[in-house]
Amino acid sequence: MRNRLKIFSGSAHPDLAKAICDYLDLPLGKMDVQRFKNDNTFVKIRENVRLCDCFVVQSSCPPVNHGLMELFIIMDALMRASARSITVVMPYFAYSRSDKKDQPRISITAKLVADLLETAGADRVITMDLHAEQIQGFFAFPVDQLLAAPVLCGYFQELGLANVVAVAPDAGSAKRTRYFAKRLNVPLAILDKRRHGNDDSSEVLHLIGDVRGHNAIIFDDEVSTGGSMLGVVKALQENGAQKIYGAVTHGILCGNAIEKFRDSQLEELVITDTVPVGPDKRIPKIKVLSVAHLFGEAIKRIHDGTSISALFEH
Numbered sequence: 001m002r003n004r005l006k007i008f009s010g011s012a013h014p015d016l017a018k019a020i021c022d023y024l025d026l027p028l029g030k031m032d033v034q035r036f037k038n039d040n041t042f043v044k045i046r047e048n049v050r051l052c053d054c055f056v057v058q059s060s061c062p063p064v065n066h067g068l069m070e071l072f073i074i075m076d077a078l079m080r081a082s083a084r085s086i087t088v089v090m091p092y093f094a095y096s097r098s099d100k101k102d103q104p105r106i107s108i109t110a111k112l113v114a115d116l117l118e119t120a121g122a123d124r125v126i127t128m129d130l131h132a133e134q135i136q137g138f139f140a141f142p143v144d145q146l147l148a149a150p151v152l153c154g155y156f157q158e159l160g161l162a163n164v165v166a167v168a169p170d171a172g173s174a175k176r177t178r179y180f181a182k183r184l185n186v187p188l189a190i191l192d193k194r195r196h197g198n199d200d201s202s203e204v205l206h207l208i209g210d211v212r213g214h215n216a217i218i219f220d221d222e223v224s225t226g227g228s229m230l231g232v233v234k235a236l237q238e239n240g241a242q243k244i245y246g247a248v249t250h251g252i253l254c255g256n257a258i259e260k261f262r263d264s265q266l267e268e269l270v271i272t273d274t275v276p277v278g279p280d281k282r283i284p285k286i287k288v289l290s291v292a293h294l295f296g297e298a299i300k301r302i303h304d305g306t307s308i309s310a311l312f313e314h
């Protein structure tokens with residue numbers, strides 16, 4: 001059975017693909033991915049995949065559009081080589097914030113990505129902590145959404161902070177943060193954040209809940225420019241919170257986010273390795289936890305036809 005399971009990696013996050021293979025005790029699938037001088041991508045699968053279940057690891061990180069096109073080409077090559085099934089392992093889902101038409105004349109790009117994956121031959125997607133769970137409905141085939149909660153909560157349980165409050169940085173993340181609060185058995189506070197246009201800036205307007213004298217953990221699905229997180233840090237400080245931590249699944253950390261965090265009052269930002277975190281981003285204040293074992297175990301269970309929900313239980 002195991003020789004019918006193959007893991008391939010695009011160029012987006014080879015370290016994660018390698019860690020997944022190590023967990024599964026499998027070699028990485030052999031494949032050449034080449035970019036010609038005219039910027040066209042060429043893929044050649046260098047081993048037999050006939051009747052194999054192939055998993056392609058390609059997270060969404062810059063250059064995002066190139067990574068997507070490369071993924072489509074890898075899938076096309078696998079399909080033409082008679083793979084039995086193709087599962088896309090996209091730990092951070094591309095364009096997941098473009099999941100609704102909330103302004104006139106804009107695209108729903110996450111839906112477009114879903115359609116393109118289907119056209120390229122995907123049978124299934126494994127991802128982690130989608131910006132909105134409804135994105136699963138963009139697909140006409142199964143989407144297994146893994147949760148970073150066991151890893152993030154495990155870290156804070158070990159840290160053993162007293163008098164903790166779980167903080168949702170905006171109304172949209174209240175449901176998700178309530179889940180963390182329940183898991184950690186701590187109260188919940190919710191902030192009302194408003195975005196200004198499409199320029200990545202935001203403002204905290206109201207706070208619901210009590211943070212005074214508490215150690216606060218801000219839970220979010222992603223941290224990009226850091227603007228939202230640091231706005232929340234400021235609001236929590238103004239309302240009397242003590243130590244403030246961030247717990248985020250996808251640490252995109254673009255622009256000058258690292259400098260902003262280095263100079264901030266945030267005690268520690270805890271992220272996972274769903275996207276690469278290069279040496280330039282590895283400052284003492286940023287803790288990176290691996291989720292490779294969750295993806296490895298999910299792949300094993302999908303291939304064996306067993307349940308993956310057990311991965312999220314206590």
Ligand code: R5P
Nearest residue numbers: 221222223224225226227228
């Ligand atoms: C937005 O709703 C998300 O949950 C994050 O809060 C947002 O993507 C973070 O972006 P930034 O770090 O650029 O403020």
